[in-house]
Amino acid sequence: MSSHHIVRDEQEPALLVAANRMLSKEGVGSLLEWSPTVVVLSPVLEAVLTWGIKIDVVVAHESEVEALKPILKPQSPVKLLAIPEEGDLLATGLIFLHQNKYPGVNVLANLHAQGVETFTTLQEFVGVMDIVTFSQGFKCWPAKGHRYSKWMPKGQELELLPINPDQRLRTQGFYPEFANERWDAPVRVTSETEGTAIIEATGPFWIYEKIE
Numbered sequence: 001m002s003s004h005h006i007v008r009d010e011q012e013p014a015l016l017v018a019a020n021r022m023l024s025k026e027g028v029g030s031l032l033e034w035s036p037t038v039v040v041l042s043p044v045l046e047a048v049l050t051w052g053i054k055i056d057v058v059v060a061h062e063s064e065v066e067a068l069k070p071i072l073k074p075q076s077p078v079k080l081l082a083i084p085e086e087g088d089l090l091a092t093g094l095i096f097l098h099q100n101k102y103p104g105v106n107v108l109a110n111l112h113a114q115g116v117e118t119f120t121t122l123q124e125f126v127g128v129m130d131i132v133t134f135s136q137g138f139k140c141w142p143a144k145g146h147r148y149s150k151w152m153p154k155g156q157e158l159e160l161l162p163i164n165p166d167q168r169l170r171t172q173g174f175y176p177e178f179a180n181e182r183w184d185a186p187v188r189v190t191s192e193t194e195g196t197a198i199i200e201a202t203g204p205f206w207i208y209e210k211i212e
Contacts, residue, residue, distance in 0.1 A: 013036060014102045015031050015032065015036045015039070015108070016094070017040045018044065018093075019110040021047075031134075038055050039093045042058060042059065042068065045058060054075065055075050058079070059093045059096070060080065065082050068080065081093075081096060090109070098125065102129060103129060104130030108135075109134075111135040111136075134211075137210060139208070140206055141207055143206070147200045148198070149198045154192065154193050156190065156209075157188060157191075159186055159207075160189065160199065161186045161205060161207075162184060163203060166184055167203040169183035170200045170201070173191055173195060174190060174197055
């Protein structure tokens with residue numbers, strides 16, 4: 001994977017790597033196309049270094065700092081954010097991006113293995129910045145304003161995950177069809193025909209779309 005350009009643009013979404021092998025080499029390359037700021041969490045640093053890209057920020061626990069310094073020397077200049085052992089690496093990376101006024105971030109995270117804790121941390125930043133997560137062949141993002149509308153080819157499959165319990169779900173252009181029905185668990189829907197399909201809910205929700 002070739003190194004991305006030196007010029008940075010804070011108007012472009014940053015790339016935050018919290019897990020390895022969430023996307024193909026080509027998929028990661030497409031996220032690097034516009035030279036984003038790259039933030040890496042220490043547990044996956046070794047793997048990311050093999051990608052041959054420039055890393056801008058590393059988030060690590062204080063006990064790791066001395067061991068990381070020689071490893072990161074070829075990446076200079078690189079910012080090392082050190083936090084206490086009990087600190088949340090992912091949250092620290094997101095806070096850094098928010099404080100530096102990045103409008104959005106693409107996150108590589110394993111929402112399956114890292115589970116509820118990772119998802120909860122991401123959810124805390126919804127509304128603060130645009131977040132798109134890539135996890136094991138899925139592209140995941142929160143719907144804005146409890147509504148999602150998009151032109152889709154026939155047979156497009158989405159998985160919908162409510163954030164709060166006891167919501168109501170309404171869909172148009174998908175099967176199965178939901179007509180203001182109670183919704184408190186993930187559901188899978190498929191577009192019926194080529195055209196605009198709509199999802200509406202009484203609360204916030206995430207959308208999972210399978211990608212190649």
